Structures are given as C-alpha cells and as structure tokens.
Amino acid sequence: MAKSPPPIREQYGSAGAGAIAVLVFLNILWAGANPAALVMMQHHRPEWVAAFRFIGAGTMLALLLAIPAVRQTLAPRLPRHLPHFLTAAAIGVVGVPAAYICYFWGTKLSTATEATLLVSSSPIFYALLARLWLRERFPTEKTLGIALGIVGVWVIVNKGWLLQEFSGATLGNLLVLLGVLIESVNVVVAKSLAMRYSGVGLLAIEACCAAVSLTVISLWFAGAPNLDWTPTDAAMWFYLAFVCTVFAFSVWFYLMERAPVGAMGVTIFAQTPAAAFIGYFVLREELHPTIWLGAGLIIGGILLTLHAGKRAVSTAAAHDAPSGQ
Secondary structure, three states, X not given: OOOOOOOOOOOOOOOOHHHHHHHHHHHHHHOOHHHHHHHHOOOOXXXXXXXXXXXXXXXXXXXXXXXXXXXXHHHHHOOOOHHHHHHHHHHHHHHHHHHHHHHHHHHHHOOHHHHXXXXXXXXXXXXXXXXXXXXXXXXXXXXXXHHHHHHHHHHHHHOOOOOOOOOOOHHHHHHHHHHHHHHHHHHHHHHHHHOOOOHHHHHHHHHHHHHHHHHHHHHHHHOOOOOOOOHHHHHXXXXXXXXXXXXXXXXXXXXXXXXXXXXXXXXXXXXXXXXXXXXXXXXXXXXXOOHHHHHHHHHHHHHHHHHHHHHHHHHHHHHHOOOOO
16 A cells, blocks of 8 residues: 555535536435335344445445456545555444444434434534534535525424424434434545545445445344345335445545535435425325425525535636736
C-alpha cells in the first residue's frame, strides 16, 4: 500500500440543479427501503434482512470489480494508503451493520412510515458533522432550507404544529434515531475519503465488509437464516440489494466525490412525503392530512437549498470573471 495518500480533488461549492434532481430521485427510491424491509421481516429476522441486503450488494459490486475494464478504471483510485483503507473497512465492519440493525429493528417495533420520517432528520447531523469535520461552509439560504425541511418533518410526525402524541413504539423510534446518528457519522467519514478516492470503489469495500460482518452477527444473535423464501421476499430483497444499494448508493458515492455532503443531505427530506404515500398504499399505514403541509415545507426547503447553490455558483462565476476597464 502507498505510504502517502493522493491529494484532495477539487470540490464544488454546491451540488448543482442536475445533481439535486438526481439526489431527490434517489431518496424517493430509498423511501421504499423500510417498507420493503418490513415485508421481508414477516418471515426473516431483522439482522438477516440487513445481512441479505449487503450480501447481495457486496457480491454484485465484487463481480463488477472483477470485470477487467472496470477494475483497470477504478484500481488507481482505490485506497492504497493503509489508514484510509482501514477506515473504509471499519465503516463496513462496524458502522454499516450498527446503522442498519438499528433501522430494521426500529422499523419492526414502530412503523415503516415513522421510521423513514425520522430518517429525514439526518441532514441536521450531516450539517453539524460536515461543519465540524470537513469545514464545509453553509450560506444562510441553505441553513434556512434545512430548518424548513425539519419543520416539515415535525409537522408530519406530530400531525400538526404542536406536539400531541408521539405515536409508535418509543424504543423503535429511538433505535431509528440512533441509526440516523450512526449513518450520519458513516457518511461524513466516507465523504472525507471520497474526496481522494473512487466513491464506487469505497462503496464496494464497505458493502463487502458489511456483508461478512452482518453474516457473523446474524449467525451469532439470530441463528441460522430462513431459506424458505416467497416470491415477495425475493422481490423485496432485489429492491433492497440492487435498487437501493448497488444502484442508488453507487450514484450517491459518485456525487459525493465532489459535491458537499450538506447540500446532498438536504435532499433526504424528499423521503418524507414519499414514505407516507408508500406506507399508506403498500402497508395500509395511516396517512394523516398534515402530510400535505409537511410535504410542502419539505419541498420548499429543497428549493431554497437549490437556490442557495445557484447563487453560490453565480457569485463564484462573477468573482472569476475579468473586470471591465
């Protein structure tokens, strides 16, 4: 392994309109992850649902790296500096299993809709950690966008402006919030690596390590897996492993190479209205009328953040332009 790491590549000031649109789409896909996991958990332990997800994803990404053209492209951008490689592996061995076991157990004890709504609070952790760890700058509009999105989550979770009742299992919701905190740390640490290396290569390392770690954890705590799968189980597994992980996370990690994680994180608010609709139509979970108000606030937060990005790019362009004589 190389003794010195590669330099940090140039970072963009904002995610950009196109990237924001892609990230919103990815988060709509991720909104279906907890409902899909809840369906699988009718026949499988939460630990094994998490393990199955990353066994599939890790295998697919390993096969992808086995293709000579892909390997030749990514090989120079894989972490060869030992501390960085160990950091990526540690995220897979410890961080990913801890986050997803918390997510899936929390979803099982609570509801898929509430779990995904709570996940929508993660940008506040992203913003704090990105500011402390990566020294990312946040203009006023971006801060207001995040705040507006959080208000939207508050309105949906509490079914109104004021706290009336914290529905769902308290333990389940606390587990989900713990998962949010753990994954926020994972994302910010991964971002510090993605500024130097291939995001897809880092994802492959993390997914393969997570597959091994989750398999050992599941065997230890949950015993042998249930191999009697229904067609629905297989469909939900495909959605979790390939759509939500291989596809969606590959795009996320690729964008994370240059885009600021704070601006990327705000698009997680898009999961909130999507989760409510999926929970209602697929799982028949209650859809309260205040979802419309919350969804409007969340979309407003995303648009405000996007406006901040455009303004930052325009300011940078004006600063770089030659002055008239």
